[in-house]
Amino acid sequence: MADAETAVEFIPGDLAPGDAKSLELDRRELDVTRVGSGHDPLFVLAYERLWNEFGPLQEMESREVIERRLAWHPATKQGDCWLRYDLVLVRRQGQFIAVRDHTAIVTDKRGSPQAVVHLSHVLVDVEWRRTGLAGWLRAWPVQTARARLVAAGFPPASPITLVAEMEHPDPQMPNRLNRLAAYEKAGFKKVDPAAVNYFQPDFRPPGEIDACDGPRPLPFGLILRRVGREQEQVILGAELRQIVECLYRMYGAGFREQDMAVVWRGLREYPGEDVEIPLVAPTR
């Protein structure tokens, strides 16, 4: 029997509303593996692919940070959150097809349990794009979230939110628009950037940050899928703060406090708890 901690299943009910095409994908020869640690022979393949794609854009954490996250297995406690990091590799006959990584952050800080999953990176080999595979890569984080909720003693039906940080659209950068279009078609929504300025903390190594004039957080859009609530058009300020707090707790487990302080300060400027913030199309 598959090990519940390591097996990755194709669960149709976890697909996003716009990802029905994924049901048609022939999955028989796909080998889906969770990379267990930095010593796993598949780690180098998975990390290298991510680094080559995202490293030059300053969007990939260092190998040391990723190895530390893998060492959280099965989960680690950061303040009042449980964190679980997954690095998932898809191969066919030993050949690379896709890789994704994400972190489930489980908390009951505000009295009711919930899981926020940070979708860090996803990369599909060019030959496998628009085949439906990307839909499964968007669905697997729901599985991680449910497993972590259960492991923390919470109901698996607790609210789950998937969150991706994405660059703002730029007509000069068609790749950016394509990836936003993919999430839009799947049914993800963007927190209106006219209402909220979200910043991702500085990923550079501490030495580099110190050699400059301190951390430089980057502005990103927040793309959400609130599982089961995909049709809702607004999010309350309170819920958004909880989501961003979860992200910053996750980053705080790997980055220095002094480099996180600036993004925590930014959170104070967010709309009030009862304010309804529009959710808009990701390409907007």
Ligand SMILES: CC(C)(COP(=O)(O)OP(=O)(O)OC[C@H]1O[C@@H](n2cnc3c(N)ncnc32)[C@H](O)[C@@H]1OP(=O)(O)O)[C@@H](O)C(=O)NCCC(=O)NCCS
């Ligand atoms: C982003 C990525 C994972 C999306 O996967 P994908 O297999 O290309 O796209 P999807 O199957 O999810 O696309 C869904 C929809 O998005 C739109 N779309 C995707 N790629 C498009 C393109 N090149 N041109 C126009 N529309 C596109 C289409 O509407 C598509 O639906 P359709 O194929 O039924 O017409 C993949 O393109 C990729 O690996 N890109 C490089 C890395 C990256 O940008 N990662 C994301 C940020 S971490």
